[in-house]
Amino acid sequence: MLVQFYNVSKIYPNGVKALDDISLKIDRGEFLFLMGPSGAGKSTLIKMLFREEKPTRGQIFIASRSVVRMKRSEIPSLRRSMGIVFQDFKLLESKTVSENVAFAMEVVGARNHEIKNRVPEVINMVGLKGKEDAFPGQLSGGEQQRVGIARAIANQPLILIADEPTGNLDIDTSNEIMDLLYSINRKGTTIIMATHAREIVKAAHKRVIMLEKGRIITDDSSGDYAL
Amino acid sequence: MRMRNIIYFIKEAMKSLRRNTLLTFATISTASICILILGIAVLITMNASQFMNKLESDVEIIAYMEKDTSGTQIASIKDSIKNIAGVKEVKFVSCEEALENLQESLGKDKYDLKETLEKNPLPDSYQIKTVNPHDVPEIAKRIELLANVKAVTYGKGIVERLFEVTKWVRLVSIFLIGLLAFGAIFLIATTIRLAIYARRKEIYLMKLIGATDGFIRWPFFIEGIILGSFGAAISIVVLALGYQSLIVRMDSLFFLPLITGQDALLVLYISLLITGMFLGVLGTLISINRFLDV
Structure with missing residues (x-):
């Protein structure tokens, strides 16, 4: 098991109960959708994976390591095993496509020749060959998200976490981004994706977890959940 | 790193x-x-x-001798002053020098003090500098107690x-x-x-x-x-x-x-x-x- 949640609850200091007794397991190589209305706890659950938030109660293991008991100094190594894709892309506007991807490798201390080899490889993989020297402002939304995905997979993560990656994109572009994510998943990367896009989930036939008011209301491995 | x-x-x-x-x-x-x-x-x-x-370092003590103090007594007073802890420098000013200084400060040409006074009324004195100027009042008191010292001045009040x-x-x-x-x-x-x-x-x-x-x-x-x-x-x-x-x-x-x-x-x-x-x-x-x- 790659990810294990045991009776995880999260109550924020302002009293809001974001997660209520969540238990779940995610296998290596899975593609998992997290669904639910806004405020259902999707973001909180995702933030716990890379320990931006700590649970109030319960245990979380990722690759057999307890994320809850982890020391502050161990957090960077946890995060290096993950890639994160954001709804608003979070690209650095002052850096080119290549530099944005290289940035992810530089900050984890990769060697120069590794960066030189890997950056064109991932840019090619996400279909942005020829745009290496463009700045984010010169790209379409779909292209920007491809840069975001390239950056997330540059360090060859075990898990790719995507928080509403198609939230800012139109349907056609969303489908292209999904195809890219499926192909990354087929190469062995586990993907956890939070989304509101029912059409995408319906068409995917992958495991879906529905959250409501901080609880799991359905966990369907076939994706044929009742809408 | x-x-x-x-x-x-x-x-x-x-x-x-x-x-x-x-x-x-x-x-x-x-x-x-x-x-x-x-x-x-x-x-x-x-x-x-x-x-x-x-x-502060300009602050000094002046000790005036009794008028009829002999040369050897004056020399022994110098030793006694030097023996007081904190004294840096002791300079003898004879009554003649003192008169000349006074003459100079009044203006050389206007009067001739020696002529006017006939007899020098000024006493012999010592100018004393201390290592730490803050010790001046204390040391002045001790000098005053020595035999043949008539008076001691150091700008009392102003110095403090x-x-x-x-x-x-x-x-x-x-x-x-x-x-x-x-x-x-x-x-x-x-x-x-x-x-x-x-x-x-x-x-x-x-x-x-x-x-x-x-x-x-x-x-x-x-x-x-x-x-x-x-x-x-x-x-x-x-x-x-x-x-x-x-x-x-x-x-x-x-x-x-x-x-x-x-x-x-x-x-x-x-x-x-x-x-x-x-x-x-x-x-x-x-x-x-x-x-x-x-």
Whole structure:
């Protein structure tokens, strides 16, 4: 098991109960959708994976390591095993496509020749060959998200976490981004994706977890959940 | 720390300085103004302190001998005075010298004191300087008790008031310098915080990608050092030029003794440069940690 949640609850200091007794397991190589209305706890659950938030109660293991008991100094190594894709892309506007991807490798201390080899490889993989020297402002939304995905997979993560990656994109572009994510998943990367896009989930036939008011209301491995 | 990391940190720091031109300019000006004011305060204090030292060291005791004291007695009094702890220098002034001094201070040509007075009414005396001017009243009391000493003067009352004034001038100037340094730290910390705030998204991203705190901090530290020392360098140049021209002008105008020793000034300038670097690092330290808490 790659990810294990045991009776995880999260109550924020302002009293809001974001997660209520969540238990779940995610296998290596899975593609998992997290669904639910806004405020259902999707973001909180995702933030716990890379320990931006700590649970109030319960245990979380990722690759057999307890994320809850982890020391502050161990957090960077946890995060290096993950890639994160954001709804608003979070690209650095002052850096080119290549530099944005290289940035992810530089900050984890990769060697120069590794960066030189890997950056064109991932840019090619996400279909942005020829745009290496463009700045984010010169790209379409779909292209920007491809840069975001390239950056997330540059360090060859075990898990790719995507928080509403198609939230800012139109349907056609969303489908292209999904195809890219499926192909990354087929190469062995586990993907956890939070989304509101029912059409995408319906068409995917992958495991879906529905959250409501901080609880799991359905966990369907076939994706044929009742809408 | 690995070499390629150091190069990376310096490159990142330089890039960030160039990219945020306005903030770089703001921080350097803040730092240089703070350090300039600090430097001026220290210079004033140094000069005031030198002036006060001079005033204090001018304080001396005059012990007048009884009129009929013999030569050997006078010599033995000198030994007794020298034996008092804290006495630095004992100078004999004969009654003839004293009269000449008086004549000189009244104006040489107007009167002839010797002629007018016929007999010299002035006693022999000793001028006594102490190691520490603050001991003057105590030592004066002990000299007064010696045999054949008729009277002792040291500007009683005035001396005590002078010491009271110099004590307070020193205390207030140290307090002011401390206050200025404190203000400088917070001004610089605030400007550096603005620079960090402008890059908070980048820092957040670095944290989520898995950068260590140290890796994120180092470029900012280097930035802080560069900003602080650059600001200090500017203020030192301004201070040095300004003070030099002050020395040249004051020299011909006033009796006020300015510190002109190049060694003392060099120490001051180097200290200000180190202060600048220190302020830069401290400012970064105060500002950055809360952005790392992701």
